[in-house]
Amino acid sequence: MLVTGFLGVLGLVSWALFLLAVFAFVNAAIHREDAYRAADKNTKAFWLIILGISAVVMKIFSILSFLPVIGLIAVIVYMVDVRPKLREVAGKGGPRRRGGSSSDGPYGPFNR
Template identity: 40%
Template structure:
């Protein structure tokens, strides 16, 4: 059986998505709860559940077939945490460096 380029690209993204999801989940767990409200984001519990559910979905679902939409939603959820929430939490906890 031969696989096309699209298969290998999605496979690489799937392999890269799992550690990113694990990092997002662990990062959400170890942050202070008051940092989320200070950063004007959802609560620690909400982000822990979102990233934990995203991590579980990234492990359970594949980017091919009928579960693609669930896998994509999980990937988007953890990437939103990495790109939006994490920098704000770090900024709040470190303070202004100027």
Template identity: 35%
Template sequence: MIRDLQLLVYFALYAVVFAVTVYALVDALRRPAAAFVSGGKRTKQFWTILLGAATAVAFVAIPWPVGFGMLSFLALGSAVAAGVYLADVRPAIKPYSGGSGRSRGTRGGW
């Protein structure tokens, strides 16, 4: 019973790391390359390669029913790469990405 709970927590933890890395990778792919340079960060190619590798490692680290359950210690590096992108790079490049966010249409706020 305790073993099953431990496996469930283990699976949930690595699934969250995988989901965060996928989110960061998709966000980096959607941003224009000029936004990275304008924001004073490394290039889009650097971040997409890094986050792509982090996503692959995070998938491999997920336990067996979904992933392979190998390289689980490297999932920490995947989480760090995605965390750095989401906490530092994304806010810096967001103003240069174009668009004003959610469209409200032609009517007022109320």
């Protein structure tokens, strides 16, 4: 019974990681090719291939195998390093990107 519960949890984790890889793939597909060059990252085709293979590997192989771990590392690198740079280049970087200072609140500066 304990093993069945453990395998059920691993199944849920496997699905969650697969969905994360699919999200990263779709997000990589949405950004323009020139945004990757402007962010000084690899090409769009490179990331689509890597993330696509990662999603397929996470779906096919068990979470206990080493291949999904390699795919997870690729997805984490995209989500932590590449995606924020692409958002910054696209102009979705937050308040500093819009010209505000770090002391600005939602309705204007705090230091009046």
